[in-house]
Amino acid sequence: MLVVQGERDTFGTPGELAPVFARLNPQPTLHVVDGGDHSLKISRSGKGAQEAVYEAVQRRIVEWMRGVIKASPESGRRPG
Numbered sequence: 001m002l003v004v005q006g007e008r009d010t011f012g013t014p015g016e017l018a019p020v021f022a023r024l025n026p027q028p029t030l031h032v033v034d035g036g037d038h039s040l041k042i043s044r045s046g047k048g049a050q051e052a053v054y055e056a057v058q059r060r061i062v063e064w065m066r067g068v069i070k071a072s073p074e075s076g077r078r079p080g
Contacts, residue, residue, distance in 0.1 A: 003028050
C-alpha cells in the first residue's frame with residue numbers, strides 16, 4: 001500500500017496515522033507532501049510550485065508501482 005499524504009492533512013497528519021500504519025502488515029509506504037493539505041495543496045503561492053508537487057507525487061507513484069511489479073511472483077523476484 002502506498003499512502004500519499006499532506007503534512008497538514010486535517011483528517012490526520014502523518015504523525016497521527018503512524019500508529020495505525022505500524023499495525024499493518026506489510027508496512028505501507030508513506031509519501032508525505034511537505035506543507036500539503038488533504039488535497040496535497042501547498043500554501044506557497046505560485047502555480048509552478050503546486051505543479052512541482054503534483055509531478056513529484058506522480059513520480060513517486062510510478063516508482064512505487066515499478067517496485068511492486070518487480071517484486072510480484074510473476075516477475076520471479078522478491079521484494080528488497
